[in-house]
Amino acid sequence: MTTGIVLIILSAALLHATWNTIVKTAGDRTSTLGLVALGHVIPGLVMVTVLPFPSVESWPYLIASTVIHFGYFYMLGQAYKHGDLSVVYPIARGIVPALVSLWAMLFVGEILPAQAWYGIALIAVAIQISSWAALRHGVGRAALFFALGTGFCISGYSLVDGVGVRLSGDTLSYWAWHSVLHIFIVGFIALRRGNAIRALPRRTWMIGILGGIVSMTAYGLVLYAKNFAPLGAVSALRETSVIFAALIGFVFLGEGNWRRRLLAAVLMAGGVALIGLSI
Template sequence: MTLQAVLIVLTAAVLHALWNAVVKGAPDKAVVLGLVALGHAVPALIALPFIGLPVWAAFPFIIGSTLIHWGYYWFLNTAYKHGDLSVVYPISRGMTPILVTVGAILFAGEFLPPIAWVGIVCISAGIGCLSLVGLGRNTSWVAVAAAFGTGLMIASYSIVDGIGIRLSGNILGYIAALFVAEIFVAGFIFATRWQRFVALPRRYVWAGLTGGVISGLAYGLVLYAKTVAPLGVVSALRESSVIFASLIGVMWFGEGPKSNRLLAATIVAIGIGLLAMTR
């Protein structure tokens, strides 16, 4: 894996942790998730006429990914409603690398060398250290179940988009079309929660829209990386965002305890190093 691809995905990881912190800090998470979806759709809609559409073979993947994202938003909203960022986020992201790697073998015929598997397992293990810190204390089992559901949705759309963008014939066109489709997510949320949107303080409206732009940029970078690197490796590197999210949870939201975070960061860093050496 090239250094450029590694840096692209790690940048996306930092951005991803930031927008999840925006959602966790909002008083009405469902409405803010609608604003995040709108923050995806509007810039993409403006850019699409200049970028052009992907080939028609990519559209079933765009539709499938959009439907899976509906489930992702539902599970994510439920998880953050009942649990801390520093616990929910590691659970939902920690299971993803292995699921995506197995899915890539089954659906894309993508086999990885042993060193890559060791790196992926290290990252998942490091993430697992973070999630175990608060289980049974600050997080309800509803949040845990929703976090697992979120992880399954992440793995599903990661595989669908990884295959779809490779077939698209137009990387930017695929990304833009995928984000434009999220207008339906935003429309549903606002149609069913309009009064809650009106009552939402304006600073959270702007935070949600900004979070959407940040989230779109993060996922766009990940999608590009999937065209030049194996799906499982990209997914594992992306999930290093849990280290950043955990630190945000501790420093921003005052979540605790702080133990085990250095160990988790070290294990994840070893995994990242191993993946960076994958060819």
């Protein structure tokens, strides 16, 4: 894997951590997620007017990804209902790199070298260490179930989009239509939380939509990288967003123990290096 691709994925991870921090600090997370989804739709609608249509072969993957995203939002919402963000998030994201690598091996035929698997394991350990203080108090059965379900959904759409973008013939077009299809998520959340969303102050609307644009940009970078690197490796590097979020939480929100988070960052860096040098 080239240094450029590694840097692109890490930039996406940092952007992903940024928009998750926006959601984390929001008073009404469900409504804010609706605004984040809207932040995908608006620029996506502009882009599809000037870009070519993605190939017919890629549309089943676009549709499947949208369906899986519905499952993802449902599982995530239920996980946050039964457990804290600091408990749910590392479990959900921590299992994703190994799952994506497994799905890619079974369904796409991508086999990673042993060194890359060591890197994935280091990143998974780093994710858990970053939130160890919360995890050691235990996880309720419902929170664990929905957190694992969230992780399975993430691994599912990661694989589907990885194959879909390669078949699309145009990464930008796939990205744009992927963003536009978030309109179904916006509509679903609006039906359930319409009054709450309308009652949000203008500043919250602006922050939520900006978070969506940041999220869209982050995923666009990941989709681009999936054209040039194995899906499992891309996923592992993307999940370093958990460590970035932990560091952001410590520096800007005064959360957590700096020694534990520094250790997690060092392990993450080691995992990134192993993956980058093995492919």
